[in-house]
Amino acid sequence: MKVSRVSVILITLASAPFAYAGDVDLSLTNNSVKGQVDFFGSNNDTQLGAGYTYHEGSRHIANLDFHAQGRTALGNLPTTAGIGVKGIAWDDHKLDGGALGIGGYATVNLPRVPGLSFTGSLHYAPSILSFGDSDDMTNLELRGSYRVIRNAEVFAGYRYLNTDLDAPYRGDINLDEGVLAGIKVYF
Numbered sequence: 001m002k003v004s005r006v007s008v009i010l011i012t013l014a015s016a017p018f019a020y021a022g023d024v025d026l027s028l029t030n031n032s033v034k035g036q037v038d039f040f041g042s043n044n045d046t047q048l049g050a051g052y053t054y055h056e057g058s059r060h061i062a063n064l065d066f067h068a069q070g071r072t073a074l075g076n077l078p079t080t081a082g083i084g085v086k087g088i089a090w091d092d093h094k095l096d097g098g099a100l101g102i103g104g105y106a107t108v109n110l111p112r113v114p115g116l117s118f119t120g121s122l123h124y125a126p127s128i129l130s131f132g133d134s135d136d137m138t139n140l141e142l143r144g145s146y147r148v149i150r151n152a153e154v155f156a157g158y159r160y161l162n163t164d165l166d167a168p169y170r171g172d173i174n175l176d177e178g179v180l181a182g183i184k185v186y187f
Contacts, residue, residue, distance in 0.1 A: 027182030029159060031056040034176075038065075041186075042080045042107070045070065055176050059092040061161070067104065074108055081106040086123040086139060088161070090175055097132030097163060099125030101139055115147035119157075135164040143180070151186040 022041040027034045036051035047069045053061040067084030082105050089098035101123030109117045125137040143157030161176040 021187050023184055023186045025155075025182055025184035027155070027159075027180045029176065029178035029180045031178060032176050034159075034180075034182075036063075042069070042071075047082055047084075053176055055092075057092070059090065059175065061088065061090045061175055063088045074106075076111075078109045078111065079106055088125075088137060088139065090134075090163070092173075092175075095133045095165070095169065095173075097130065097134030097166070099130040099134050099137035099163070101125040101129070101137055103139075115153070117145045117147075119143050119145065119155075130163070130166075133163075133166050133169060135166045137161070137163045141180075145184065153184045154182070155184060156181045 021037050021039055022044075023038050025036045027036075032053055032055040034051060034053040036049060038047055038049040040047050045068065047065065047067045049063075049065040051063045051065075053063075055061065064087045065084065067082035069080060069082035072079050072081055084102075084104065086101045086103065087098065088101065090096060102125070103121065103123030105119060105121035107117050107119040119142070121139070121141045123137075123139045125134075127135050130136055138160070140160040141157065143155045145153045145155035147153040157180050159176055159178060159180050160174070162172055162174050164172045
């Protein structure tokens with residue numbers, strides 16, 4: 001069976017982001033599915049990530065993240081924290097917009113329960129950092145994770161992504177909200 005060069009090139013290009021990934025996670029809510037790739041591990045001084053969310057009803061949400069990160073401690077609990085920006089762009093039928101949110105995240109590990117960790121992230125974009133039909137944007141995610149094997153974990157939590165709408169629409173939209181569950185694989 002002969003495989004064309006074009007097929008080999010396409011497969012190679014499609015797999016390239018995963019070859020350089022530090023981790024990949026996939027999460028589901030009742031109305032959405034999200035894939036996220038982070039390119040560096042928790043020992044690096046920076047973190048770069050990209051994600052895509054499909055929300056029921058043909059809403060598409062893309063994000064690009066850049067954070068300075070480091071190891072610290074909350075009390076005696078080992079913690080990885082990051083501070084930086086999350087760029088979010090969304091499209092929903094006649095409306096679209098986006099924002100550049102400033103914020104950060106922290107992952108707290110519990111040494112007494114190996115494999116158990118809790119992560120929280122919060123990013124906010126005021127009107128000046130929003131574009132299109134977005135007037136401001138808030139992105140919050142909370143999750144509890146359990147590392148099942150050395151390179152994979154399962155998690156559950158809550159996601160909230162909201163934007164206020166610019167004139168003439170006014171009001172706000174929960175772009176994605178709900179209880180989530182997922183898996184994360186480390187490379």
